[in-house]
Amino acid sequence: MNLELDQDRQMIRDAAEDFLSAYSDSAKVRAAHEAGGMDAGVWQRIAAELGWCGIAVPEEHGGLGLGLFELALLQEQAGRFLLAAPLFSTACLAAPLLAEAGTDAARQRWLPALAAGELTATVALSARGLDPFAVGDGVRAEPDGNAYVLTGRCRHVPQVLGTDLVIVAVRLGGEPALFALPADTAGATLMPLETLDQGRPVAELVLDGVRLPADSWLDAGDVAAIHRALSHSAIALAAEQLGLAQQCLDLTVAYAQERQQFGRPIAGFQAVKHRLAEVLVKVEAARSAVYGAAAEVDAGVSDKELLFAAASAKSFADAAARFAAQEAIQLHGGVGFTWEYDPHLYFKRAQAFSHWLGSADAWRERVAAQLLEDAA
């Protein structure tokens, strides 16, 4: 289990920071919000030039073959800079699902293009949105000759603009299964939903008897592998929350040192100092949770260990991001409450993410069941 931020990892981190601080600053992010929640130019560079989508994809499928840790480092920076591009849906949702749960054929077919940044993908998981504990409950698939017919709806499918491929989770004979759905398939409608967090648009997927060829069935029939992949996704999402929390802390420290009240910077008031220190404690706990979980996954874990790893990453990162964003608004005072200042962007995203891929409450209940051995 390697937690060291060695030179290679620092380079990955620093390069991401340099790129995003230049190309995903507040003004650019706000412009992307006005343009439907995506900065196509930045995505083009990330996918095609910087190769971020392939960082954790195995080398045999055209990726760099690095681990979840390295992907988490990218995601952390994406969170800090509110990246308005489908890195998460492509590299953190679709890629692990294909790599972990896909058949050989599916991997060979989709992963190289995905790793090369030529394919933008997302995942439609359930009627309730990105809920890893309800996989496939929105769509029913029925075999029909040499094809399958899909009917149903999925809420909160992340990132629509520019998406080429939707991996749809369905129930097939009662069991979860995955299908590849090209975004332009006839009978499939992706209805964009307006969201508070304008940088992470979501859509509702409506499938009205969509007919897909047999080779659209992606997974190898291993439901545990699907859950493993989604746990990896949860850890990658937690990394994004971590970056978001860190940025809230940094923004607020900077503001507190500059803002004068009662004749001195508010950073000098012990109550403000302690609040910011408490934010730091939560941010560092989240970082330990996320890095620890990613390093464990990279070193190899049992399904039980993975449950604890993903639960710790997601619950601690959610808590850090929500608390850091709350205190960013609070300690900015009146301006923290305005559209013009950035804290609300982080605040809305932290809240939205806390319901993606399992709330902290849901993860904790699963951990409790495991811990107290009263459930499967």
Place this chain on the structure above:
Amino acid sequence: MNLELDQDRQMIRDAAEDFLSAYSDSAKVRAAHEAGGMDAGVWQRIAAELGWCGIAVPEEHGGLGLGLFELALLQEQAGRFLLAAPLFSTACLAAPLLAEAGTDAARQRWLPALAAGELTATVALSARGLDPFAVGDGVRAEPDGNAYVLTGRCRHVPQVLGTDLVIVAVRLGGEPALFALPADTAGATLMPLETLDQGRPVAELVLDGVRLPADSWLDAGDVAAIHRALSHSAIALAAEQLGLAQQCLDLTVAYAQERQQFGRPIAGFQAVKHRLAEVLVKVEAARSAVYGAAAEVDAGVSDKELLFAAASAKSFADAAARFAAQEAIQLHGGVGFTWEYDPHLYFKRAQAFSHWLGSADAWRERVAAQLLEDAA
């Protein structure tokens, strides 16, 4: 609903404070702890001279006929001064149970002596202790001719020393019922348990086929009345927690103003100021909850309103007492952790009381069920 601390109420409050600050100071309380948890002299004065036991007992039964509000004011002072005497068990547990749920005969037989301070009483509620949601689940009563035979155990029966009468909750034909058990009844054993909180000793009651005459059956068969009485008890206990919380705040404010660190009183550090202010906020919330609940009861409430009243008093007072005691230890620093200083006495009692008459969690779940209308 009268929340006003008018002159009469202030007199009651001030008289209790004057008496207890003189006769129940730290040294006397600690001496009582060494003597088994009771100060018989103080109890004698409270019961026989000051008449506290009769304050809320109806005039027709020899009491003063005042309300739960006035009883709560006494209890608040008892909490502040860690009173080591059975005021709670006699006036707040046994008396409301008799007054609310007792038959006319039972009231006439027991209440006058209790109000006059001639009778010290307690209540044995369940196998799990003072659990209002498990009334009678420790003891089974069987009719036997003109008598009843009681068999079973109750945990955590409060206050043994000097107790004359134990009201025992039983199941009789599956329903909760109450019996009067003189403490010296043959076959009934009260085994004292050693407790962390040495000022509120508890016992285990063991009944091995104890035969009681028919007129020992106290209640009028109205189970709702038993629950009403126990809700009154919970509010009176919350008042004691409130006093305890207030005293922790006062002790800690005094210490913080005196204790020097880094060349000034620690009360001058904003972090300490804010912590103490947060304690005050919780204490005042607890006071609003307790006074509000008591005033509502005195004005007349439905069973649903009583649930909310008791739940708010108990949960807010528990929270205030636990937080105030925690911060009393924390802000006293090293000495807060010693036997010699008083914070630990409050800390242990706050914790013990938080499990008497329903934990905050248990009350909240009942409120949730009512609120969400998914349970009786």
Place this chain on the structure above:
Amino acid sequence: MSEQIESLRRELADWLTPRLAGPFGQLRHRGGPGDEDALGVERKEWEQELARGGWSCVGWPTEHGGRGLSIAEQVAFHEEYARLGGPGRMGHIGEGLIGPTLIAFGTEEQKQRFLPGIVAGTEFWCQGYSEPNAGSDLANVQTRAVRDPDTGHWRVHGQKVWTSLAHESDWIFVLARCEPGSQGHQGLIFLLMKLDQPGVEIRPIRQLTGTSEFNEVFFDGAVAEAGHVVGAPGDGWKIAMALLGFERGVSTLGQQMHFAHELQLLVDTARKNGGAKIPVIRARLAEAALGLKVLRANALRMMSGADDGQLRREALSYKYAWSNWHRELGQLAADVLGPDGDVIDGELNRLQQVYLFSRSDTIYAGTNEIQLNLIAERALGLPREPRPVVPSKG
């Protein structure tokens, strides 16, 4: 007494119910905090309808056009009004703040000029206290008022911020510095100013809700008439503080009925969407319901106390208590809504408004941090925060 109150409640309900079911139906439960920019024209009409019914300024003495209701009656009025979904009061700054201030400190001319418009719902007020570089440091007033020696009028230069309803108001009361070089609480003046005049510019502030309830107000030589100074020049701080004292009034019970309405919406949502089955959510909903009950008891304690002008502990802690309760309710609302809470259907729904707008509750009218200072210093007698030797350049 209790009967009198019951009859008042009935009288109000009889008056209110048909109006909110009929011509003013769209205003039901609208226009509260977080929704103050809604339906401005209609809510002004509503204020006049209230006045016609004799339901404006019910706590004012009858000699000034009020009903002279007792505290208990006012409580009942505000509770019943809010419970039945009476719309957020566009006139509350006039009725609750400047009106009582003028009754207490105004000249006879000021009373005659201003009180009738407030009672009738024909003149609306906003407040000009906060400034961009002041924030929690309310006394750090930079807005200047200079007396014209010829006319006696005051010319005002400066900027106020967080002025709610400025764009809907006719008048503003302004705290300004009238003694050049003075600092802090000294040398301030309390002025009444018409908004519709040259030298006044109002710019809405866009909030995190996307809407604009607050404004910036810029003064560039705008005029306050000589007769529109409340108290003496230099007494501004005293008047301003007294005015804030009126704010902690009985209308808080009405606010709590709004909260109760929000809580009920939340309970209904949780029952519909399955949140009511999640144990941790259940516990938080119960805690919210109990907390609101405790806020009510707290407010009743505040009103039952001796009126000795002293803010007691329950009053000092009340702002902190309710604002944090409400912020937590907003967070709970977002958690109950779950992923759907992020989705907007045209405009923010009420629970989304509560979630976002309640973030301001712990900031305006004294941040959490200022409130805890106040409690520590005034209620507990702990040492005051050291004031800097050198005043801020802000």
Place this chain on the structure above:
Amino acid sequence: MSEQIESLRRELADWLTPRLAGPFGQLRHRGGPGDEDALGVERKEWEQELARGGWSCVGWPTEHGGRGLSIAEQVAFHEEYARLGGPGRMGHIGEGLIGPTLIAFGTEEQKQRFLPGIVAGTEFWCQGYSEPNAGSDLANVQTRAVRDPDTGHWRVHGQKVWTSLAHESDWIFVLARCEPGSQGHQGLIFLLMKLDQPGVEIRPIRQLTGTSEFNEVFFDGAVAEAGHVVGAPGDGWKIAMALLGFERGVSTLGQQMHFAHELQLLVDTARKNGGAKIPVIRARLAEAALGLKVLRANALRMMSGADDGQLRREALSYKYAWSNWHRELGQLAADVLGPDGDVIDGELNRLQQVYLFSRSDTIYAGTNEIQLNLIAERALGLPREPRPVVPSKG
């Protein structure tokens, strides 16, 4: 590497298991924090048994009698030791604190005199830093050391407090003021002193647990030999701080295994007494388990960082994180025990110990408040707390 560690774990387990199943069985899981006064004689024998097995001071260089284990191996050692229930180390102040300090700063004579006794488990140490009027203000040292010009020895007067294991120890290291009139970090000396001598009195402090792990130590002219000064007179603060640096070492992983043992006891209790069915308790147990996992990752991050002498953010926040986690575990233990938690059966059970003793975790070695100051100032670069102009009279 991983194989080497596995083989070390096995070697330790093979050695430890039969001893804890047999002759030292009563020591299993005993003697940790909150239980340090238990079984003193037996635990000293155990220290010698450990030494005979070559399991004392495993992280020390071999030249000083250690095993020279790598960081990763030390982590494995401490984890495995604690996991198997190895008793609380009576020798940990010698092994973890004063030993490394002497290796780094001691004279050759000091190393030869003191290190072997620590390695062999025959000489035990305690620390004398805190004073009654210092507390969080560690530099406010009043204990005086005066040099006898004839002998070169130092005579010490003063009082130390919160000295754990003083009654079981042979030696104490003492921070004293050797330059009269000096203040704060200046003019301090770091002395090694025998406890069994005239002029030293040890009085146990009774804690809220009813037991006494801490002591007051009074010095009334007791002697520190001339050769028992570490560093130069006046360098005391530097040595003292370096020593505290050693404390944040690999043994923290062993501490976490104690925590894991406590958590397991708690889980077992909840399963037995029905607490495991209460939803809010379930959530708190899960949170505790996840929190412990995160503490472990935090400690591993601390150890995987560059050894540049800088305390990074994860290290600066670690004390605050673990102590509050542990205090919350104690509270959870009390809540899971329910009313039975108040009942004592002869002596405190382990969960009651955790509940009560963990209250000290957020106080000793830097209170929560001091930790937050440190984090704010060192990790975030926020302004330092203003120091008073006039020094304390304490």
